[in-house]
Amino acid sequence: MLQKKICMLGGFGVGKTSLVRRFVQSIFSETYLTTVGVKIDKKSVAFQDKTVDLILWDLAGEDDIGSFRVSHVRGATGLVLVVDGTRAATLAAALTLRERVEAEFGTMPFVLLFNKSDLVDRWAISDGEINGLRQLGWQIYLTSALSGEHVDDAFRQLASMVTK
Amino acid sequence: MRRLPKEVGSWIYNFFYNEHSIAYLQIDAQLCVAAKGGNVKHYGLSSLRIGQPVTDQLEFMEGLLPCPELPYHMAMVELPSGRVADLHLFADNACVWLLFLDATAERDNRQRLQQKAYEMTLLQERERQLNEKLQAMNEALRESQEGLQREYHRAETLLLNILPASIAERLKSDEQIADNHAEVSVLFADIVGFTERARSVGAVMTLAILNYFFKAADRLSDQYGCEKIKTIGDCVMVVAGLPAARSDHAEALAHYALELRNAVQHERFAGERLRLRIGIHSGPIVAGVIGKKRFAYDLWGETVNLAARIQTSAEPDEIRISDTTRKLLGPDFACDPLAETELRGTGRVQMWRLPA
Known part of the structure; x- marks a missing residue:
């Protein structure tokens, strides 16, 4: 059985839980419910030659990055970094979390999601900034947990990266 | 332990x-x-x-x-x-x-607290974003208002160049403009032998002559509180006593005529000085604006027609005025009587010459 632990990382209220719910159950709720601790979900991703079960660890997005429980990430093989496209400061938060995780457990594959792409008129991240990060070779997706846009693409991409 | x-x-x-x-x-x-x-x-x-x-x-x-x-x-x-x-x-x-x-109970307790804290923080962030947006919109609004203001002033300046100020104001409020003015004086002036001269001096010189003449007419309009209504070829039409009525309209226009004649004498074109024929008549007229896009403020009535005919009958360098106008002039103007003359469509008319 091919099984991989994936951690959702990002500031609070960026949509980590909503992205997991959209990916696993294909549903979205407008109600914001903060996550405390961690929630674990599973979803199978089928490729032509294999099927991988992603064990998704939906970690609490801390207001204060310092209180992030890095211990939850032990055993993970990939990260989903989530940014709220309407709050520019959440990009720095996601990148800092990744640094902390890599300092503890070494580098691992990740995808970077700019979420809430449906909120066009509140969008706060410039195309230039996103393109700059793409030039680093990063896998970047503009997602909407509300509409489901690019959510499956992002998780499938990560699934393929962690099973290579 | x-x-x-x-x-x-x-x-x-x-x-x-x-x-x-x-x-x-x-x-x-x-x-x-x-x-x-x-x-x-x-x-x-x-x-x-x-x-x-x-x-x-x-x-x-x-x-x-x-x-x-x-x-x-x-x-x-x-x-x-x-x-x-x-x-x-x-x-x-x-x-x-x-x-x-x-740790279910502990988690639920923490969640309740954290939910409130995060919701508050998100609200504050949202408020800050909205405030920033509001400020940017206010700034943009202010800029476009200023732009609009500039455009408005420009349009107003243009309008004032072709219409008297009070008429332009009323036009802006979409008023139909056709006013009776009981007491005004109307002046016509043209350049003696202009058509032949234009032919001999060429287009550029012709334009220079007209420009010189009309500029003098404009300048003196401001000076004497008269309104230049229009030009027709080399002829200029000026009125005194409107849009605001004035009792000394005949005198104002008489001064205007003298100064106009005096002004054009100073400049020579191709070695020749300009000579004008000027005619003035006083009486009631109707003034109004015609046209929707290209406005024209104009005057109508028998007074206007007679003023034009008096002007046509005038000799070179002569300012010829009607009997009506002469009666309105004060003792400052000792006019010379002219022989009664037949004018087309009017009959015999008593006219006077305004001395220098």
């Missing part, structure tokens, strides 16, 4: 066991479940099979074993069963123990 009395220790054990629904798994060196116990049902672990790999049966253990750093603690993990547990991993010889301590 200081020992607690047996009774206290036992009470703590019972309290803790019930409060936290303690369950445990023993995991052997092959990472299989060696034993299970405690409140396994609480965590949905009843069906866990002894002797089988632990990660196949508990997905959340994926990647955690073997764990290089023991004891290891993960707080508030929500299990697929919906229970929230603090997970403790610790080693004992060849075995690893996995302890489940229920």
Whole structure:
């Protein structure tokens, strides 16, 4: 059985839980419910030659990055970094979390999601900034947990990266 | 290690066991479940099979074993069963123990508090964003208002160049403009022999002549409070006594005529000075604006027609005025009488010459 632990990382209220719910159950709720601790979900991703079960660890997005429980990430093989496209400061938060995780457990594959792409008129991240990060070779997706846009693409991409 | 009395220790054990629904798994060196116990049902672990790999049966253990750093603690993990547990991993010889301590109540309490705090923070961030947006919009609005203001002034300036100020004001409020003015004086002036001269001096010089003449007419209009109504070819039409009525309209226009004649005499074109024929008549007229896009403010009535005919009958350098106009002039103007003359469509008319 091919099984991989994936951690959702990002500031609070960026949509980590909503992205997991959209990916696993294909549903979205407008109600914001903060996550405390961690929630674990599973979803199978089928490729032509294999099927991988992603064990998704939906970690609490801390207001204060310092209180992030890095211990939850032990055993993970990939990260989903989530940014709220309407709050520019959440990009720095996601990148800092990744640094902390890599300092503890070494580098691992990740995808970077700019979420809430449906909120066009509140969008706060410039195309230039996103393109700059793409030039680093990063896998970047503009997602909407509300509409489901690019959510499956992002998780499938990560699934393929962690099973290579 | 200081020992607690047996009774206290036992009470703590019972309290803790019930409060936290303690369950445990023993995991052997092959990472299989060696034993299970405690409140396994609480965590949905009843069906866990002894002797089988632990990660196949508990997905959340994926990647955690073997764990290089023991004891290891993960707080508030929500299990697929919906229970929230603090997970403790610790080693004992060849075995690893996995302890489940229920933390559902603690998690729920923390969640209630944190929910409020985060919602507040998000609201504040949103408020700040909206304020910034509002400011940017205000700024843009102010800029476009200024642009509009500039455009408005430009349009107004253009309008004032072709219409008297008070007429332009009324036109802006979409008023129909056709006014009766009982007492005005109307002047016509043209250049003697202009058509022949234009032919001989060429277009550029012709334009220079007209420009010189009309500029003088404009300048003197401002000076004497008259209105230049229009030009027709080399002829200019000027009125005094409107839009605002004035009792000295005839005198104002007489001064205007003298100055106009005087002004054009100073400049020579192709060696020749300009000579004007000027005619003035006074009486009632109708003034109004015609046209919708290209406005023209104009005057109509017999007074206008007669003024034009008097002008046509004037000699070069002569300012010829009607009897009506002369009667309106004060003693400052000693006019010379002219012989009664037949004017087309009017009959015999008594006219006067305005002296220098």
